[in-house]
Amino acid sequence: MKVLLVDDHPLILSALQGVIRGLGDDVTVVGVASAAGLRQQLVTDAEFDLVLLDLQLGDANGFDVLSELRSAHPALPVVVVSASDRASDVIQAIDLGAMGFVPKRASNDMLFEALRLVMSGGIFVPPMSLGMDAGASAPTPPQDAHAEADTVPDVMRIGETAEAAPFQRHAPSFASLGLTPRQADVLAQLLQGKPNKLIAREMNLSVETVKDHVAAVLRALNVSSRTQAVLAVSQMTQGQLPSFQAWKPNRRG
Incomplete structure (x- = not known):
């Protein structure tokens, strides 16, 4: 290396x-x-x-x-x-x-x-x-399923305490997220910081279909932006090898 x-x-x-x-x-x-x-x-x-x-x-x-x-x-x-x-x-x-x-x-x-x-x-x-300010509530999924939220909303105003945010304290396992193989692939692309248009081109999908998959991934992680998704996944992968890439479900057919 x-x-x-x-x-x-x-x-x-x-x-x-x-x-x-x-x-x-x-x-x-x-x-x-x-x-x-x-x-x-x-x-x-x-x-x-x-x-x-x-x-x-x-x-x-x-x-x-x-x-x-x-x-x-x-x-x-x-x-x-x-x-x-x-x-x-x-x-x-x-x-x-x-x-x-x-x-x-x-x-x-x-x-x-x-x-x-x-x-x-x-x-x-x-x-x-990754602690939250006192009184802050847990993040909620976006109201617009097609919104491409790339910034941290007010609900994720994170303070300097050591207390983990709710979605991090009770982070689900990857297997429990219920993602389809295609959604897992989209999540992997999100973690690389790729925009919807690039994901659509590389996966040979329409941008609207990618937006639907992104919205499903955010709902599964109980977050409302891409950045929150990255933070959530980082907590789920820490101390776990193999990593997320090895977890991704096998493709069918």
Whole structure:
């Protein structure tokens, strides 16, 4: 596995390199200290399996860099490693296509779990960042079944407490969701951040049919947006291998 680290703090960059090398003898780690260094490295050598990205870079906004990476290298998984563990930052990172979010204060074990989960096709979100504000209610399915809600609604105003949201405290197993094979395929595409039009093209379906499948997936997960679906699935996959990809029901015929 070849990992690219992006962090402008020399000590943290060195420490992370040492930790990640501990994943195995076959792990190669390259470190750069800026967004410019990241761009140059990917021009020189784009054969990386994973990027670990700090949000606080001296020469660029980390969220802008994340968006740039997802656009220029859509198949390259990105895990945010940040001094922040604010829920708003976690949600924004996932919304922009990050496959994981690990606070720098997390243990080595949590970092290892996150990297293994992401490399197996899952999404990692730190449980301590997913609490809800006091008095907030559980998310409800969208009223418009064809709505493509990509933002977090008011009901998901997430605070800084460690209490898990209702759909995370009582997260169902994948098998209990009752998704059809086609819906499971659509969910897998959603987790990659693909819009409905691209999903429709790749699955040879109409956009309206994809919207119906998306609405069914959101109802099954008891969430009201794509971002919430990602968060819910991340909680269901943590500590579970094989990942969601291995769970997907077999196609018929």
